[in-house]
Amino acid sequence: MTLFHLIAGWIGYLLICLLGLILIAFLCFCLYIKYIHLKYDHIPGPPRDSFIFGHSPTLLREMSNDRFVHDKFLEWAETYGPVYRINGMHVVVLCVTCPETTKEVLMSPKYPKDSLVYKRLFNLFGQRFFGNGLITAQNHDEWYKQRRIMDPAFSSLYLRGQMGVFNERAEKLMDKLADMADTNTAANMHHLFNCVTLDVITKVAFGVELDLLNKSDSPFPNAIEMCLKGMVHYLRDSTFQLYPKNKKFINEVKKSCQLLRSTGRQWINERKMAVQNGEDVPKDILTQILKTADKEENIANDDEELMLDNFVTFFIAGTCTCGCISRPTFKLSSSLFDIMGKSKEISQDLRKKLLYPTAPGTSRFIPNDIVINGIPIPAGVSCVFSSYVCGRLDKFFEDPLKFDPERFHPDAAKPYYCYYPFALGPRSCLGQTFAQMEAKVVMAKLLQRFDFSLLPGQSFDVLDTGTLRPKSGVVCNIRHRGQTPAA
Ligand code: HEM
Numbered sequence: 001m002t003l004f005h006l007i008a009g010w011i012g013y014l015l016i017c018l019l020g021l022i023l024i025a026f027l028c029f030c031l032y033i034k035y036i037h038l039k040y041d042h043i044p045g046p047p048r049d050s051f052i053f054g055h056s057p058t059l060l061r062e063m064s065n066d067r068f069v070h071d072k073f074l075e076w077a078e079t080y081g082p083v084y085r086i087n088g089m090h091v092v093v094l095c096v097t098c099p100e101t102t103k104e105v106l107m108s109p110k111y112p113k114d115s116l117v118y119k120r121l122f123n124l125f126g127q128r129f130f131g132n133g134l135i136t137a138q139n140h141d142e143w144y145k146q147r148r149i150m151d152p153a154f155s156s157l158y159l160r161g162q163m164g165v166f167n168e169r170a171e172k173l174m175d176k177l178a179d180m181a182d183t184n185t186a187a188n189m190h191h192l193f194n195c196v197t198l199d200v201i202t203k204v205a206f207g208v209e210l211d212l213l214n215k216s217d218s219p220f221p222n223a224i225e226m227c228l229k230g231m232v233h234y235l236r237d238s239t240f241q242l243y244p245k246n247k248k249f250i251n252e253v254k255k256s257c258q259l260l261r262s263t264g265r266q267w268i269n270e271r272k273m274a275v276q277n278g279e280d281v282p283k284d285i286l287t288q289i290l291k292t293a294d295k296e297e298n299i300a301n302d303d304e305e306l307m308l309d310n311f312v313t314f315f316i317a318g319t320c321t322c323g324c325i326s327r328p329t330f331k332l333s334s335s336l337f338d339i340m341g342k343s344k345e346i347s348q349d350l351r352k353k354l355l356y357p358t359a360p361g362t363s364r365f366i367p368n369d370i371v372i373n374g375i376p377i378p379a380g381v382s383c384v385f386s387s388y389v390c391g392r393l394d395k396f397f398e399d400p401l402k403f404d405p406e407r408f409h410p411d412a413a414k415p416y417y418c419y420y421p422f423a424l425g426p427r428s429c430l431g432q433t434f435a436q437m438e439a440k441v442v443m444a445k446l447l448q449r450f451d452f453s454l455l456p457g458q459s460f461d462v463l464d465t466g467t468l469r470p471k472s473g474v475v476c477n478i479r480h481r482g483q484t485p486a487a
Pocket of ligand 1: 147313358423426428431432435
C-alpha cells in the first residue's frame with residue numbers, strides 16, 4: 001500500500017512537472033509570437049483573428065466556404081496596398097504587388113523558393129511527391145544542375161520538331177468534337193482539354209501513347225486530379241490529417257501519388273533498357289531525366305528518387321496548359337469575342353488568362369533585410385507574388401475585369417512586373433514555350449472549325465486545385481462552323 005502511494009505520488013509529481021514544462025514552453029512560444037508581432041507589425045495588414053493563429057482562421061474559413069483564397073488576397077491588397085502582412089502563429093507572410101520588389105526578388109537567385117510551400121511539397125501526407133525535383137528544389141546549385149540538363153528538351157528548335165505530335169493530338173480532339181457536333185452531344189471542354197494535354201505531355205515528354213480521348217478507363221487523369229486536390233489541403237491546412245473523416249481521401253491521394261511514381265519507375269526502366277540496348281531513343285524529357293542521375297548504368301537510390309521527382313513534376317506541370325485553354329474557350333463560347341482563328345489574336349487571347357492564371361502565384365523567402373514601397377522589412381519572411389491579384393488591380397490594368405485582348409497587342413505598353421502567368425526570372429516556367437505552342441495549335445484548329453454555345457449553368461467560378469480550373473467544366477454545345485444552331 002505504501003509502495004502504491006509512493007509510486008502514485010511520484011507519478012503525480014512527474015505529471016505536475018510535465019504540465020509545468022508544457023506551460024513554460026507554451027509561454028515561451030507566446031513570447032516568441034509577441035516578439036514576431038513587434039518585429040513586423042509596422043507593416044500594414046488586416047486585423048488578426050487571434051493572437052496565436054493570426055489570420056489563419058479567416059483563410060481557412062474562405063477555403064471551407066468554397067471561396068478562392070486569392071480573392072481574399074485581392075480584397076486585402078486593395079485595402080492595405082502594395083505590401084501587407086499575414087500572420088499564422090510565429091510565421092509572417094507578405095503579399096506583395098509592388099512591381100519593383102517583384103522584379104528585384106523574382107529576377108534574382110538570391111531569394112530562394114519559400115520552404116513553407118516548396119519543402120512541404122517534398123511529400124504529400126507522408127508519400128514522396130515532388131521531392132527535390134525542378135519545381136521544389138530550393139538549393140540553387142542542385143536546382144541549376146537539373147535545369148541545365150532539362151533545358152535542351154524545351155528549346156524552341158527541339159519543340160518545333162515535336163510540332164507533328166501537337167498537331168496529331170489536336171486533330172484527334174477535332175475528330176472527337178466533330179462526332180459530338182454530328183450527334184448533338186454536349187462537350188465538357190475542360191475534360192477534353194485535360195485529355196489532350198495529358199496525351200501530348202506523355203507522348204512528347206515520355207514517348208508513351210495514352211490516347212485518353214478514346215480510352216475513358218485510364219487511371220491517370222483521376223490520379224493527377226487527386227494529387228492536386230490533396231496538395232491544396234496539405235499545404236493550406238496543417239490540421240487536415242488529424243480528422244478521421246479525411247482518412248479515406250488522404251489514402252486515395254497517397255495511392256494516386258504512388259501510381260504516378262510507380263509508372264515513372266516503369267517508363268524510366270524501359271527507357272534505360274532501350275539506351276543500354278543501343279536503340280535509337282528520342283532526345284525527349286525522359287532521356288534528359290535519365291541524365292540527372294550521376295551514373296546512368298548503375299543508378300543509386302537517391303538518383304532514382306530524384307528522377308521520379310522530376311517525372312511527377314512534368315506529368316503534373318504538363319497538364320497546366322489545360323486550364324489556360326479552357327478559359328478563353330469559355331469566353332469565346334459566351335460569344336463575347338470572335339477571333340476567327342487568327343494567330344496573332346490567339347496569342348493575345350491566350351494571354352488573357354491574365355485574369356485566370358493557371359498557376360495563381362509563387363513565393364520566395366527573404367533572407368536579408370529589404371525595403372518594400374518605402375517600408376523596411378526585416379529578414380526572415382516569405383513573400384507571396386500573386387499574378388491573379390495583380391491582374392485584377394486597376395492601378396495596373398484599366399478596367400481589369402474586361403475581356404480585352406488588345407491589352408496585349410504588340411504595340412500596347414508592356415505591363416511592368418505585374419503580369420507573370422509563367423513566373424519570372426531563373427525559376428520561371430520551363431514549359432512556357434511548350435505550353436504556348438500546344439495551346440496555339442489546339443485553339444487555332446478549334447476556332448477555325450467549330451462554334452460553341454455554353455449550356456446553362458456554366459460559370460466563371462474557379463476550382464482551386466493549386467492550379468486554377470473552371471469549376472463547371474465549360475460544358476458546351478458544339479456546331480461545325482457556319483452551321484445554324486439547332487432550335
Ligand atoms: C499554361 C501552362 C503553364 C503555366 C501557366 C505554367 C506556369 C508556371 C509557373 C507560374 C511556374 C512557377 C511555379 C512556382 O514558382 O511555384 C512554373 C514552373 C514550372 N513549369 Fe510551368 N506552366 C505551364 C505549363 C508547363 C508545362 C507544359 C510544363 C512542362 C512540360 C511546365 C513545367 C514547369 C517546370 C519544370 C517548372 C519549374 C521550373 C524551375 O523552377 O526551374 N509548365 N510553371
